[in-house]
Amino acid sequence: MKALCWHGVEDLRCERVPDPEIVNPRDAIVRVTSTAICGSDLHLYDGMVPSMMKGDILGHEFMGVVEEVGRDVRNLRPGDRVLVPFAIACGNCWYCHHDLWSLCDNSNPNAAALEALNGYSTSGLFGYSHLYGGYAGGQAEYVRVPFADVGPLKLENDLPDEKVLFLTDIFPTGYMAAEQCGIRPGDTVAVWGCGPVGQFAIVSAYLLGAGRVIAIDRFAERLDMAREVGNADVVDYARDTDDVVETLKQMTGGRGPDHAIDAVDMESHGHGVMSRIDRGKQFLKLQLDRADALRQAVQACGKGGTVSIPGVYAGFIDKFPMGQAFAKGLTLRMGQTHVHRYLRPLLERIERGDVDPSRIITHRVPLERGPEMYRTFRDKQDGCVKVVLKPEL
Ligand code: NAD
Ligand code: ZN
Secondary structure: OEEEEEEEOOEEEEEEOOOOOOOOOOOEEEEEEEEEOOHHHHHHHOOOOOOOOOOEEOOOEEEEEEEEEOOOOOOOOOOOEEEEOOEEOOOOOHHHHOOOHHHOOOOOOOHHHHHHHHOOOOOEEEOOOHHHOOEOOOOEOEEEEOOOOOOOEEOOOOOOHHHHHHHHOHHHHHHHHHHOOOOOOOOEEEEEOOOHHHHHHHHHHHHOOOOEEEEEEOOHHHHHHHHHOOOOEEEEOOOOOOOHHHHHHHHOOOOOOOEEEEOOOOOOOOOOOOOHHHHHHHHHHHHHHHHHHHHHHHHHOOOOOEEEEOOOOOOOOOOOOHHHHHHOOOEEEEOOOOHHHHHHHHHHHHHHOOOOHHHHOOEEEEHHHHHHHHHHHHOOOOOOOOEEEEOOO
């Protein structure tokens, strides 16, 4: 089959690899019909995750048609059209029983190594390095789906892929970020970052009753999308202001937005060849810079509000305004999305026509163009907000 494989920093190749096979009785093999590139994939592209190996297949946002099931998978049959959550969950552990799917204790066979490195571990993830389980990803013609009796949602409708694909990650991610804010009717929510996750945080904040959303970014096309698709007021942090916190306070009668969402990512532009140690240092520096948005979110957020953080952090950040967070009685919420929890309710929202996720797609291309599309997406060229790859084209 064809698959998008990692070969090194900024070196992805679409190549022929063996088809996946059923390994465990709870596996399914899915033929991928659509798959997307996520901001999190860029961490792999840029070499910021240490446990990628040459030939690893990328991709955690994908959907398709079941080809084959293991003998213990009774909820699915060949021919079923399915959405597959990006985090892999066993369905049986304490975390799965408590609806905390992305914290599953049994789906990452390399959890001990991840814990030794970071002091914590999470569930296994598709296409996201060996520390997260070493599972082949879905930017391929076929993918093995472990615990297929738990994760995949069978689609009973004929909605096109483009309307439902983002239920596998970024729609639930934006939604959980907004839900965690505990929005009251009419609240104002500020969203840092108008990438795909930020766009869904904006849409979701309105779905949950916000009266006003203020979106912050510096890329015109992304701000336009936030305004036109998301109905947000926008702040271009590079042009409109040299003090985002002050601007937000002015826009909200001095009180600050009721809640703040940090959907930002590292501003990486490719760093070429460097040693592992220098790359590690570079990563830490990008994390420190990236935290500007989080500091602003804490400083701008109104008293009693929530700062919700879907954007990924790793390692350490400093100069966190802890005193302000304490004095203002802020709530901080964060973490990897529990996609399983949101699949059905958000699918119903799409079926009802409350939201059309396909509106954020700017690029639809064959899988073969994946390598060039990673660069286009990372560098925000050509108005790129979201890329969908089609293995069948
Ligand atoms: P993206 O890189 O396309 O978007 C990030 C946006 O943030 C960009 O438009 C960028 O211009 C903007 N930005 C950067 N610095 C800023 C600043 N200081 N102020 C305002 N805006 C700023 O990425 P994405 O696909 O939208 O993903 C966003 C983040 O969400 C990433 O960190 C990604 O890894 C993470 N993510 C988390 C989960 C989860 O489970 N929590 C799931 C998916 C993605
Ligand atoms: Zn993702």
